[in-house]
Amino acid sequence: MEKLPLETQTLYAELLERLLAVETQRTIGRAPGGFTNKTVKGETYCYFQYSDPGGILRQVYIGKRTPAVARVVARFEQERTEFSADREGIQRLCAQLRAGGALITDTASARVLKALADSGVFQLGGVLIGTHAFTVLGNMLGLRWTSAALRTQDVDVAMNASVSVALPPLQADIPKALESLEMGFLPVPALDVKHPSTSFKVRGKSLRVDVLTPQSRLRSRKPVLIGRFNVAAQPLPFLEFLIEGAEPGAVVNGGGVLIQVPTPARFALHKLIISRERQAALHGKSEKDLSQAAQVISVLVDERPGDLQLAWEAVEKRGAGWIRRAIAGIDAIKRVNPMAHEKICAVLPVARTRRART
Numbered sequence: 001m002e003k004l005p006l007e008t009q010t011l012y013a014e015l016l017e018r019l020l021a022v023e024t025q026r027t028i029g030r031a032p033g034g035f036t037n038k039t040v041k042g043e044t045y046c047y048f049q050y051s052d053p054g055g056i057l058r059q060v061y062i063g064k065r066t067p068a069v070a071r072v073v074a075r076f077e078q079e080r081t082e083f084s085a086d087r088e089g090i091q092r093l094c095a096q097l098r099a100g101g102a103l104i105t106d107t108a109s110a111r112v113l114k115a116l117a118d119s120g121v122f123q124l125g126g127v128l129i130g131t132h133a134f135t136v137l138g139n140m141l142g143l144r145w146t147s148a149a150l151r152t153q154d155v156d157v158a159m160n161a162s163v164s165v166a167l168p169p170l171q172a173d174i175p176k177a178l179e180s181l182e183m184g185f186l187p188v189p190a191l192d193v194k195h196p197s198t199s200f201k202v203r204g205k206s207l208r209v210d211v212l213t214p215q216s217r218l219r220s221r222k223p224v225l226i227g228r229f230n231v232a233a234q235p236l237p238f239l240e241f242l243i244e245g246a247e248p249g250a251v252v253n254g255g256g257v258l259i260q261v262p263t264p265a266r267f268a269l270h271k272l273i274i275s276r277e278r279q280a281a282l283h284g285k286s287e288k289d290l291s292q293a294a295q296v297i298s299v300l301v302d303e304r305p306g307d308l309q310l311a312w313e314a315v316e317k318r319g320a321g322w323i324r325r326a327i328a329g330i331d332a333i334k335r336v337n338p339m340a341h342e343k344i345c346a347v348l349p350v351a352r353t354r355r356a357r358t
Helices: 006-024 067-099 107-118 130-141 174-180 239-243 264-275 280-303 305-316 320-336 338-347 350-357
Strands: 034-040 043-051 057-064 127-129 154-158 185-187 199-202 208-214 224-226 231-236 247-252 256-261
Touching: 006 067, 006 247, 006 256, 034 067, 057 067, 067 247, 067 256, 107 154, 107 174, 107 247, 107 256, 127 130, 127 239, 130 154, 130 247, 130 256, 130 264, 130 280, 154 239, 174 185, 174 208, 208 224, 208 239, 239 264, 264 280, 264 305, 264 320, 280 305, 280 320, 280 338, 305 320, 305 338, 320 338
Parallel strands: 127 256, 154 208, 208 231
Antiparallel strands: 034 043, 043 057, 127 154, 185 199, 199 208, 224 231, 247 256
């Protein structure tokens, strides 16, 4: 891995601030589409016309063209002009980030993430995890990761099944958002035909979207229906630790996409834990877990050691099984990246924990 130029790091921070400001100030001027009129028998009627992400043109009837409707249209046009300036600024920042060596998300995956973001998935508690999150964390930490650890076309989104009281009473339809892209997404049949699909895949291509949720104490692997997303999610162990305290991040492509990602420290420790849970047939994924964890740990030890210590305390609170798996992951890093192993052992009470367990 290598450090991004300071100018590029500053551009990423500016992009994230701009995306957060646009999301906070979202108004009718940011709605995709525009107003149009139709005259029928001397009466003028107003419609809102827009295109789905897949390019399908649709119209929604508003009503007769009255002074009140005319004021709404005028407000829309004014705010649309302001939003256009925001969008152009974001696109310019992304172009500068690409030129400055920032990590870029592939176009197909970025389209998917934008559709999910526009539908409200991340606003309602969805968290981007996996390798695409690793890419975002690289820009967040000001680093370019090794290319081998970045290869994927899997878009992994995790969310809690229960609704936080802090979330607005809204819904985000994930299957509809994917269908609107017209990229050919189809539900992947579950192994048990009685269970709903938790994955969507483009036929003949590797692009895939997996929907995940933390496994309950009952240890059930049965898919969980999450109503606010109109989708079933696959329960996985250890996931609640990963997505707890997620923070905003920016996907960089032709334009920026505001998403939520795990904190870097929790991402790294989670990778250590699940690397020891992979089956032998998934050895390649286990090696990728360790590689990603080692790179994140290396920069956190040097620049943000307190973040790792806080994340380790959260692991310890979850009990001996969590500690045992995390230590096994730390031991495994020694083979992949001896320097990262030395660094993490220097800042985490691993040796003390080992003595306490023996």
